[in-house]
Amino acid sequence: MNIHEYxxxxxxxxxxxxxxxxxxxxxAAEAGAAAREIGQAGLVVKAQIHAGGRxxxxxxxxxxxxxxxxxxxxxxxxxxxxxxxxxLVTHQTGPEGKLVSKVLIAKSVNIKKEYxxxxxxxxxxxxxxxxxxxEGGMNIEEVAEKTPEKITKEFxxxxxxxxxxxxxxxxxxxxxxxxxxxxxxxxxxxxxNLYLKSDCxxxxxxxxxxxxxxxxxxxxxxxxxxxxxxxxxxxxxAMRDTTEEDPREVAASEYGLNYIGLDGNIACLVNGAGLxxxxxxxIKFHGGEPANFLDVGGGATKEQVTAAFKIILGDPNVxxxxxxxxxxxxxxxxxxxxxxxxxxxxxxSIPLVVRxxxxxxxxxxxxxxxSGLKITSASDLTDAAQKIVxxxxx
Ligand code: GDP
Ligand code: MN
Numbered sequence: 001m002n003i004h005e006y007x008x009x010x011x012x013x014x015x016x017x018x019x020x021x022x023x024x025x026x027x028a029a030e031a032g033a034a035a036r037e038i039g040q041a042g043l044v045v046k047a048q049i050h051a052g053g054r055x056x057x058x059x060x061x062x063x064x065x066x067x068x069x070x071x072x073x074x075x076x077x078x079x080x081x082x083x084x085x086x087x088l089v090t091h092q093t094g095p096e097g098k099l100v101s102k103v104l105i106a107k108s109v110n111i112k113k114e115y116x117x118x119x120x121x122x123x124x125x126x127x128x129x130x131x132x133x134x135e136g137g138m139n140i141e142e143v144a145e146k147t148p149e150k151i152t153k154e155f156x157x158x159x160x161x162x163x164x165x166x167x168x169x170x171x172x173x174x175x176x177x178x179x180x181x182x183x184x185x186x187x188x189x190x191x192x193n194l195y196l197k198s199d200c201x202x203x204x205x206x207x208x209x210x211x212x213x214x215x216x217x218x219x220x221x222x223x224x225x226x227x228x229x230x231x232x233x234x235x236x237x238a239m240r241d242t243t244e245e246d247p248r249e250v251a252a253s254e255y256g257l258n259y260i261g262l263d264g265n266i267a268c269l270v271n272g273a274g275l276x277x278x279x280x281x282x283i284k285f286h287g288g289e290p291a292n293f294l295d296v297g298g299g300a301t302k303e304q305v306t307a308a309f310k311i312i313l314g315d316p317n318v319x320x321x322x323x324x325x326x327x328x329x330x331x332x333x334x335x336x337x338x339x340x341x342x343x344x345x346x347x348x349s350i351p352l353v354v355r356x357x358x359x360x361x362x363x364x365x366x367x368x369x370x371s372g373l374k375i376t377s378a379s380d381l382t383d384a385a386q387k388i389v390x391x392x393x394x
Contacts, residue, residue, distance in 0.1 A: 046106065167185040268291075288388065
């Protein structure tokens, strides 16, 4: 799960991470009022979307930049009016862009130097890692590729947490000395506490900045949260903005289905993430393009299978469905009954290939065969993939 920058600022405040004061606005008038409340010249108006690269982005109406430094409430109103209700395209949104329905009005600072700072979960070392760089405000992947020596990595032992010496080492690598080092230790520690206590998998500050009056502040924030921990993160869950998410993925999460939309035309309905991955692979191997990843889990019910069919068919690109179920814990006959009920309920009219294997498979196949529905049965993965690709590609 992700959150908006204005929500990240609320977490910054709670955990004591230094960051300029900001107020969120949904209308141009609110933006003007927010600017008056902050009450100073030197403000920044920032489009709120779940994507980075806003500063260099362009709105579909031609207006340039999702981040503008301004001075007066009138300007705040004017700029907010040009952003709200418009679609912002950045290198992270894809060409379709993202609709801006909120803007952040924040105190602007004069930047002396920009840094990159991130805390993330690192699978390779099975620990948390901090990545810091003197090359702030830039695309970190590019820095990693062209000037890897400008990136410092520090691993955090999950049992003992971030240590003071590690903060000082990181600060020194950014050339933050004296009073700035003390600020850095405080800020890094506060961010670490935020990251750990909020079950984040990523906190990225780009840029972390030193201002002209030598204050170290977080000027941007990208957060990812571990979805498996949301049950114990009530405050974080309350920040979820489902309008920023793929509506099919939102619907899937309501039914406990793992769904990820893709660009192809062959929908897959599979039990188990590993089997789902290999199903997608074998579809591609035989010349098809998967329309989604969909794992209905080990104990799929008829309701889940029906919901899955509806989500799949909500995608106009879908020209055929491949159901690949391995009846381990599941009884194939129950799955077959669920598939038939779902196909009838949604009046399925596109090719459906079903491969069942495992527990009670003969009864399951017999149920499908006697349903009277146009379902193609497949004997194994290859047979299934070839049949659905042939049906879709004609
Ligand atoms: P992003 O483009 O989505 O990553 O959005 P950022 O929040 O990082 O803003 C883009 C750029 O705008 C930053 O890299 C900064 O250089 C600049 N910026 C952001 N906030 C301020 C501010 O308060 N004052 C000034 N002068 N520039 C800012
Ligand atoms: Mn940024």
